[in-house]
Amino acid sequence: MTHTARPTRPEPGTPTAAETPDVPETPDTHALEAEALALAGAVPDPELPQLSLADLGVVRGVARQRDGVTEVRLTPTYTGCPAVETMAEDIREALSARRFGTVRVVRVLSPAWTTDDITDEGRRKLAEAGIAPPRSGGPAADGPVPLSLAIRCPNCGSVDTELLSRFSSTACKALRRCTACREPFDHFKELL
Amino acid sequence: MSAYEQPPGGGTPGPEHRAALALGDDALVLAQRLGEWAGHAPVLEEDVALSNIALDLLGQARTLLSLAGDEDELAYLREEREFRNVQLVEQPNGDFADTIARQLYFSVHQELLYGQLAGGRGELAELAAKAVKETAYHRDHAEQWTLRLGDGTAESRRRMQSALDGLWRYTGELFQPVEGVPADWEALASGWRNVVGAVIEQATLAVPEGPQSSAWSAGTGRQGVHTEAFGRMLAEMQHLHRSHPGASW
Numbered sequence: 001m002t003h004t005a006r007p008t009r010p011e012p013g014t015p016t017a018a019e020t021p022d023v024p025e026t027p028d029t030h031a032l033e034a035e036a037l038a039l040a041g042a043v044p045d046p047e048l049p050q051l052s053l054a055d056l057g058v059v060r061g062v063a064r065q066r067d068g069v070t071e072v073r074l075t076p077t078y079t080g081c082p083a084v085e086t087m088a089e090d091i092r093e094a095l096s097a098r099r100f101g102t103v104r105v106v107r108v109l110s111p112a113w114t115t116d117d118i119t120d121e122g123r124r125k126l127a128e129a130g131i132a133p134p135r136s137g138g139p140a141a142d143g144p145v146p147l148s149l150a151i152r153c154p155n156c157g158s159v160d161t162e163l164l165s166r167f168s169s170t171a172c173k174a175l176r177r178c179t180a181c182r183e184p185f186d187h188f189k190e191l192l
Numbered sequence: 193m194s195a196y197e198q199p200p201g202g203g204t205p206g207p208e209h210r211a212a213l214a215l216g217d218d219a220l221v222l223a224q225r226l227g228e229w230a231g232h233a234p235v236l237e238e239d240v241a242l243s244n245i246a247l248d249l250l251g252q253a254r255t256l257l258s259l260a261g262d263e264d265e266l267a268y269l270r271e272e273r274e275f276r277n278v279q280l281v282e283q284p285n286g287d288f289a290d291t292i293a294r295q296l297y298f299s300v301h302q303e304l305l306y307g308q309l310a311g312g313r314g315e316l317a318e319l320a321a322k323a324v325k326e327t328a329y330h331r332d333h334a335e336q337w338t339l340r341l342g343d344g345t346a347e348s349r350r351r352m353q354s355a356l357d358g359l360w361r362y363t364g365e366l367f368q369p370v371e372g373v374p375a376d377w378e379a380l381a382s383g384w385r386n387v388v389g390a391v392i393e394q395a396t397l398a399v400p401e402g403p404q405s406s407a408w409s410a411g412t413g414r415q416g417v418h419t420e421a422f423g424r425m426l427a428e429m430q431h432l433h434r435s436h437p438g439a440s441w
């Protein structure tokens with residue numbers, strides 16, 4: 001039995017069970033995986049601590065292996081994201097209780113993470129922290145440029161905002177300015 | 193054949209191994225070059241932008257080189273002739289226009305190549321599917337600056353044209369087939385010319401007309417033959433690790 005954090009796109013973050021041939025299914029394994037998934041998902045993001053890893057949609061699942069190893073699958077937002085190693089360390093620490101045995105965090109690239117994996121709760125927390133959340137995209141169009149919906153200023157709510165730089169304090173953010181209240185702000189830019 | 197061409201498990205290095213090394217070295221070397229701008233870019237936003245692009249490329253390089261062997265050994269302990277990157281990415285930063293021209297030529301290439309590879313199977317395809325999204329931002333960044341410099345002041349226009357002309361002879365190597373990279377190289381070359389040509393024209397500049405390779409050269413970067421500046425770049429990149437093996441912070 002494997003716990004998968006993101007089995008299908010429509011319901012990110014909903015734990016469901018999926019069969020794997022090599023791990024015997026026992027109620028204990030199932031409960032342990034669910035518990036490990038909840039603990040790993042509750043770890044705060046190192047760069048955006050307002051969000052948990054579950055909010056960000058980067059914990060792909062937990063599987064208890066035959067040899068007693070608890071394997072957590074983690075996907076990076078960007079391939080070069082330096083926070084991934086801290087995330088892995090924080091997950092291992094969160095699962096340090098004996099019942100989880102050895103904890104192994106494995107990096108998975110496929111399917112590639114998109115900003116649509118950020119939960120509604122995650123988007124709400126971003127806006128609360130003064131970071132404009134990414135616009136939801138549906139199927140990828142032709143790169144990041146074609147999106148045309150306005151980006152709302154997280155400070156005053158105006159949709160009259162302009163791009164200052166495509167890259168900001170982290171790879172996942174762009175720097176914008178509100179032309180109404182004149183405040184600069186970060187925008188979690190779309191990656192679809 | 194170099195010791196570093198052996199795949200992690202030993203045995204004969206396969207085409208996948210050579211593919212990962214070539215594409216990994218492209219990303220690693222350009223990441224190092226872009227990193228040289230940190231603290232030196234014309235404005236703070238560009239300092240941050242170029243560093244972010246370097247970081248994306250470094251992430252790609254780590255994934256790719258790990259497919260070919262130990263990432264640290266491959267990055268820090270190989271000699272110049274063992275690197276398989278194209279000569280374009282090792283060219284010195286020059287002025288800001290030179291860096292932008294190099295970014296335009298390379299990121300359009302990388303986006304098209306990764307776009308093709310993303311449809312395949314295996315670890316190379318997984319990395320390509322992931323990285324192509326980041327590369328779209330790199331290409332967009334280079335396009336915007338090419339337009340701004342080309343259609344800007346007389347001085348920015350002169351420098352942008354000179355940069356495009358100067359690097360043109362390194363672009364032919366981008367379309368030479370690499371063993372193990374399942375790409376349609378002719379489609380890549382024509383797609384690249386279309387995209388790059390359209391950007392240059394929109395920037396009111398002239399598409400360079402010279403040959404896309406030097407009239408005489410000892411070989412290509414993919415064969416391990418590099419240009420003069422590469423050795424100095426490697427010396428800076430590798431000296432800390434070589435002086436203090438295993439150092440970390």
